Amino acid sequence: MEGLDEIVGEFLVESHENLDQLDRDLVELERAPGSRELLGSIFRTIHTIKGTSGFLAFSQLEAITHVGENLLAKLRDGHLTMTPGTTDVLLAMVDRVRDLLAAIEADGTEGKVEVADVVQRVSEALEGRESSPAQPAASVEEAADPVVVPTAEVPEDLPVVVPEVTPVAVLPDVPAEVPAEAPAERRSVADASIRVDVxxxxxxxxxxxxxxxxxxxxxxxxxxxxxxxxxxxxxxxxxxxxxxxxxxxxxRMQPIDHLWAKLPRVVRDLGAACGKQVELVMVGRETELDRSLLESVKDPLTHLVRNAVDHGLESPERRTAAGKPTEGRLTLRAYHQSGQVVVEVCDDGGGIDAAAVAAKAVDKGLRTAAQVALMSQAELLQLIFTPGFSTAAAVTNVSGRGVGMDVVKTNIEAIGGTIEIESVLGRGTTCRLRIPLTLAIVPALVVECAGDTYAIGQVSLLELVALDAERAARAIEDVNGVPVHRLRGVLLPLVRLTDVLGVESTRDDGHVLIAVLQSEGRRFGLVIDRVLSTEDVVVKPLSARIKQLGAYSGATILGDGRVALILDVQGIARRALSSETVEGELDRHDAESTRSEQERWLVAGIGGGRRVALPLEVVTRLETFPRDAIELVGHREVVQYRGEVLPLLRLDHHLSVGSWRDSEPENLVVVIYQSGDRGVAIVVEEIVDIVDEAGRQSDISDRGLTGSVRIRDRVVEVLDVRDAVLAADPGFYDDIAPVGAGSWDAVPALEAM
The missing domain is CATH 1.20.5 (Single alpha-helices involved in coiled-coils or other helix-helix interfaces)
Structure with missing residues (x-):
């Protein structure tokens, strides 16, 4: 249906299916002319085509189906009797409808297809007269030596053949070109789609x-x-x-527009009930979502829309006083991002007063005054999703009872999604849903704990942090009885998976491996024993008893045949992170103020015992690629990464280090730097460490380097990243500001594992 409006395309598909059924029903009706069931079915089909064609402003199609509907109504009501001549007339009408549909599919209009002759024949049948077959179009245009057959000479039982109405010039002028144009092999919309049972x-x-x-x-x-x-x-x-x-x-994907179809009516009725004028704007209707998730998202999304109209948008009087248009705007936006569907509900209302939220939380006993005093605005806004919380001044038929937002959050998290809220006082509020594309097959991180294997959905995984024994002893602190790790200056509460599962860890070397996860708008670290692999896992449902434990969301079978339980990140967070943890997290402001502004470095080995340091802010990700994944384009090496082709740079060659490629491993360690839709893959021998503390830098003027830095009593060369990127892709910075201009993408990187 490319090139056609979606509604017109669906109309054509349905109409072609109906016409095929009409052919069969009309022939059957000729054998059983008294069948009211067949007559009723044919009437309803023509009526449907007529109604839709009128809505889409196809006047010719509406005219011919209208008279056909009148004839079928008389046959259905017994005012006329079905005869072979009547069947011929109805079949001629069906053929002409097909011609019109073909013209609409070709260019979106009814073209030059004439319907007057068929309309006349149907009208004559309505009057009980047997009509004659329409003459070919060439006789109408007075083609050379036309042959006129008197009506009286046509036998009554001779089938009426109605030719297609074609522009006359095509027939005499280009008869030889018809076969040449026919093999265009362009399928009609009816042939291009089929209906499949769900x-x-x-x-x-x-x-x-x-x-x-x-x-x-x-x-x-x-x-x-x-x-x-x-x-x-x-x-x-x-x-x-x-x-x-x-x-x-x-x-299995369906446009989210199927979900949004009823929302204009909801907004219109609710706006009228609240005395508000609301303009609904929908962006990204074509964004697709697994049909199994559409129903799960329906109620939460409807509630967010109702809440935005009732709570978010002000009355026309208040909007006028604030210098805003009297008509409020509610925007629904959907798009794909990082393997998820993001749905936003945005209003341009008064926003949410974080101070009022804090006061209500204290008043209801949900938080203490000391706690809310240390909470950020984002954390305060998350309190809106607490059961029983409401800032409405009065209870109405729409809202104010404190029921709904907590259910929204619960339902979204039940399908592996998350909900975020942003608000600017006086300007509006945005609720953002992040939903997985599908629940059937999901990418997961396979980990080990106490000798058993578990899977963590990558939708909740932010990064991995590995600490050796010495660093773990220094970097893990205790705040109010909660273990925390200072990750980039922010206190990260830690949850040991062994404690959640009630088992003993099998790792006793002092090393700590942390999976940084996000749940309910907060980050926490899940301490595991080992990372085994990443796999696309098939989610298998659990029995109700196991699911009630709150630690598992499903199960899967791994590549080695073992069964692994899929961890429920939200359930673990709710069970393990107590309210005291919140107090520990809130101390991060003091920790940040006392923490010196130090640059963080990624230290990599490049062969020959030589190491280089890269500013961590320019590292997008750390990856490993199999050696046979490297391809040649001209004289340059490239690698395919997430749908993009990245140029490859080997630092051993770039810095003239003795190459280790003669004995390079099966998997290459690669540092990825990306900005926008461009990126570079930098091959190193190994990732040595990520450090927060470094000695004073010194400048040197050697090729490919910008200086050196002292890291843990060892001098390490600092890579000139800009020079390295240009060596891999000379045109990289054509549309990107240079290093130091503040335009580098600072993307969270994987810590060394």
Missing amino acids: DLLDSLMRQVGELVLTRNQIVRQTGHGEDLELTRSAQRLDQIATELQEGVMKT
Whole structure:
């Protein structure tokens, strides 16, 4: 349906299906002319086409179906009797409707298709007269030596053939060109789409899930084998299974407009009830979401819209007094971001008064005055989602009872999503939902704790932090009985997975591995024993008893055949982070004020015992790529990364270090720097450390370096990142401000693992 309006395209698909059914019903009706069931079905079909064509302003189509509807009404009511001649007239009408639909599909208009002749024949049938077949269009234009057949010479039982009305010039002038244009192989909208039962799609998705599990097992088993052909076959299977998985997921996707369709009426009625004028703007209607999630999002989204109209937008009088238009604006926006669907509900109302929220929280006993005094605005706004919380001055039929926002949050988190709220007093509020694309197959981090294997959905994972024994002893503190880690100057409360599960850790070397997770707008660190891998896992439901534990959201089968439980990040956060933890987190302001402004460095080995330091602010991610993933484009090496092709730079060559490529490992360690839609992959030998403290820098003027810095009693060279990026991609900075201009993307990086 490319090039056509979506509504018109759906109308064409449905109409073609109805016309095919009409052909069958009309032929059957000729055999059973008294069948009221068939007549009723045919009448309803023509009536549907007529009504929609009138709505879409297709006048010719409306005219011909209107007279056809009148004829069918008389046949249905018994005022006329079905005869072969009547069947011919109705079939001629169906054929002419097809011509009109073809013209609409071609250019969006009814073109030059004439309907007067068929309308006349149907009108004659309405009067009980047998009409004659319409003459070919060429006779109307007085083609050479036309042959006129008197009506009386046409037998009554001769089938009426109604030719397609085609511009006359095409017939005599270009008869030889018709076969040449025919093989355009352009499918009609009716042929380009089919209807598939939803249960069949669900079954297909389950089978693809099993295929993904089997794929994971085969790839893992062949990953370390010596059979090259088997390894290549496994890689090919991996690619095919991935493409099949993506294809099946697309069949389950539906535009979010299906969810938004009823909201204009909701906004209109609610605005009238509240005495407010509201303009509803929808952006991103075409954004697609798994159909299984649409129903889960429906009620939370409706509640947010109602809340925005009732609480967010001011009355026309207050808006006028504030210098705003009397008509408030409510914007719904949907888009894809980082493998999620983001849905925003934005109003241009009065915003949320954080001070009023704090006062209400203290009044209701939800927080103490000391606690709210130390809370940031973002944390105060999160209190809105507390059960029983409401700032409404009075209870109305719409809101004010403190029920709803907590349910919104619970329902969104139940499907693995999150909700954020931003507000500027006097300017408006934005509620932002982050929803996974699908719940069937999700990317996960596979970890180990006490010898058992667990999976953590990557949608909740922000980064990984690894601390050796010495650093862990210094960096992990105790605040009000809660272990915390100072991560980039902010206190990160820690939750040990062993404590949550009631087991003993198998790691006794003092090293601490932290998975930094986000739940309910707050970050916390989950302490685990080891990171095993990342996999696309197929989510299997749990029994009600296991789910009630609050620690698990599902289960999956890993590539090695083992069953792993999927951790419920939200459930763990609610159980482990007590209100005392909030007090510990709020001390971070004092910690930040006493913490010196020190630059953080990523230290990497580049071969020959040589190390370089990179400012951590220019590191987007740390990745590993298999050696055979490196490709050549001309004389440059490139790697495919998240749908983009990144140029590759080997620091050993760039800095003229003795190359270690003769014995390079199967997997290459790569530092990714990205800005906008451009990026560079920098290959290093190893990631040594990430440090917060460094000695004074010194300047040097050597190729590829900007100086040196003392890190833990060792002098380390500082890489000239700009020079390295330009060596990999000379045009990188054409549209990007230079280093030091404050335009580098500061993206949270993976700490050394």
